[in-house]
Amino acid sequence: MRKILLLQPPVRDFYDTAIRLQPIGLCSLKAAVGKYLPACQVEVRDFHQGRGRSTIALPAELAYLRDYYTGPDRSPFCTFSQYSHFGASFEAIAGEVAAARPDLVGISALFTPYYREVLACAAAIKNKINVPIMVGGSHVSCAPQSILAEPCVDYIVRGEGERPLVEFLAAVDRGGELAHVPNLGFRKNGGLIFNPLEANFPLRELPSPDYTDLPVGRYLYGRRPVCFLLTSRGCPHGCAFCSVHLTFGSRYRRRSPASIVREMEERYAAGYRVFDFEDDNLTFDLAAIKELCRLIIERFAGCELELLAMNGISYASLDDECLALMRQAGFTHLNLALVSADQGVLAAVRRPHTVGKFVEVVATAARLGFRIVAHQILGLPSESLASMIETLALLARQPLLIGVSVFYLTPGAPIAVEFPEMTATDFFLSRSTAMAIETEHCRRDQLFTLFVTARILNFLKGLTVANDEAILSELLAGAAPERDRTGLGLSLLATLFAEKQLYAVDRNGRRPVTRFDPELFFRVWKAIGTLTTQDGRRIHLQSRELS
CATH class of the missing domain: 3.20.20.70 (Aldolase class I)
Incomplete structure (x- = not known):
């Protein structure tokens, strides 16, 4: 195998951690193959970061969350509103992979909840091009059968991947036996084979x-x-x-x-x-x-x-x-x-x-x-x-x-x-x-x-407090109208104290956050006493706020 394509797949969730997406694991595999098998050409492609976002239907398994994540909310206390696909579409990924014509495709499966996206990538690629697909990453290490049992996946690697990938490529090139490749999983005679785990390169x-x-x-x-x-x-x-x-x-x-x-x-x-x-x-x-x-x-x-x-x-x-x-x-x-x-x-x-x-x-x-x-x-x-x-x-x-x-x-x-x-x-x-x-x-x-x-x-910890100490009731009384995030947050907080009800805010006005339990909130509130901001200022949460 002389041309290997390693890809980071998209994910689907309510939010994305955009600043922590550099695929260091895939790039480590590329470097290891480059050192030990320099004749192989390895390319890393990130189909997640910078490849767009699209709102998709909430999966049936998460339908119960509609009572909690109820829609757009511009308050500073908002949670989530839309379930999204972060990254390129599976069809686009398959098209790019087919155009590259690799001899092997490797897909990263880092996080368990996104294993379906990994399998969707593999299936879409298989529909476009007949190429062996290998999957590795933390989810594979934890639940290898969940990936290798799928017909769109040919090989899996448990544990650290540098030595297994290098030895797999070397074995394939010389027509050797895959049974000696550490950490490798593959199918044979209708069964799933998991080779013993061994140490990585130092x-x-x-x-x-x-x-x-x-x-x-x-x-x-x-x-x-x-x-x-x-x-x-x-x-x-x-x-x-x-x-x-x-x-x-x-x-x-x-x-x-x-x-x-x-x-x-x-x-x-x-x-x-x-x-x-x-x-x-x-x-x-x-x-x-x-x-x-x-x-x-x-x-x-x-x-x-x-x-x-x-x-x-x-x-x-x-x-x-x-x-x-x-x-x-x-x-x-x-x-x-x-x-x-x-x-x-x-x-x-x-x-x-x-x-x-x-x-x-x-x-x-x-x-x-x-x-x-x-x-x-x-x-x-x-x-x-x-x-x-x-x-x-x-x-x-x-x-x-x-x-x-x-x-x-x-x-x-x-x-x-x-x-x-x-x-x-x-x-x-x-x-x-x-x-x-x-x-x-x-x-x-x-x-x-x-x-x-x-x-x-x-929200309170992020407030700019003029003096070393402040009293929340005074901050609420002196709050500006709801023209900005701070004013809106203080207004909603004042309403929470007055009405024992938290509200979300959208373009139609306020709506109750029905699953929020004010009684539990006030239990927490009473336990705090004095809040410290991120800058070290103290805000006294006086009991009269709750009366």
Whole structure:
């Protein structure tokens, strides 16, 4: 096989994370084949980012969400309104692939809820051109049968893909036996064959991802080109809701700081100015991240540079020195996963973190000038509603924005053994927007209400407050008319207090958000006491607002 086309497929959902779409995995495969099999021609095509958006019908499995996502809403507390196809159409993808006439097509299946889009791409391509199709990625590692059982897919790869792809191509070229290709899945005599999993090439031997098929200006953070980096693979934490170990294993492997900086220098020379570290556990090796930061400070002194870690940072290993070095090196934001403020819940989901450490890290990071987002998971099976309220209240009191995700089940995650075996529908519903899993502690209306409450709290956290402290009643009384987002938000909030009813706003005026539970909202409100804005100002939420 001399011509390989690797593609990133479109997705379908209520929203898209447009700034985190650079296909680093596919570009890593291209680089590995280029090193070990230079006679092969590999091209990466992204059919997701920058390929359009179209509104499509809400799937039948999500019909229950019409009661929650009720249509356009221009309020700052809005959720979702339209279900969309993000990327090129399946027909357009098939046409482009057929025109390229590759010898092998590889499709990335990163996220379980979008596995249908992967299969739709494969089926459309097969209808246009008779070409073998291989699928890899996190979903394949977690549920390989769900992909390989489909007739439009010929091969799958579990785990990390560089060595399996290289050895597969080499075996095909020499007419060898596929049984010796690690991690490969294929069909034989009507059955599904899954070869044993083996280790990938050592990280120190892998070349940097080859982004040459993707224009530098295609992926932006703000208005500046952003480049994804990986300094490590694997996460030793083993959180019960996470299945990353099935792709990268539990053994933590790290590149040398010097090799990372060399890659950054090459990317900087190519025009990239923002670097996003997409590691699953960037700061696990504290000595290594400190050394990396020192090298970046030395090599990029006086350069325009911004560093991010949008995949999140584990705060368990952070200390004051590391945070200071990260800030000096160019990190501007911290994404921290608190998950829950209940230490018992953290233990139940195998999180090796403490709430006290979280509060310490936030205080230090805020003092250093980081913009912080902290994440909570709503609806964990072991968590009570009271615990979720306390977590949200704790986050409201910190100088950060709140990121909430509704718990969803991932195939292969340790917690999955507590549930019935996942079906194809369960795979499709494996997304936060579906609010698919209700527990004895928390029903869907409550999940929705807490999600919207977090948006209300973030609205307040983003307000410009003239003094170090403010009283909410005075902010509401002095609010400008509904000419802008701030005025509209304060007006809706005042109405919520007066009428015990939240409203959405469209071109026809206001309409009630019927699934929002004001009683639960006010429980959260009372638990907060004083809210801290992202800039560290304090807004006192006086009890008379609720009377």
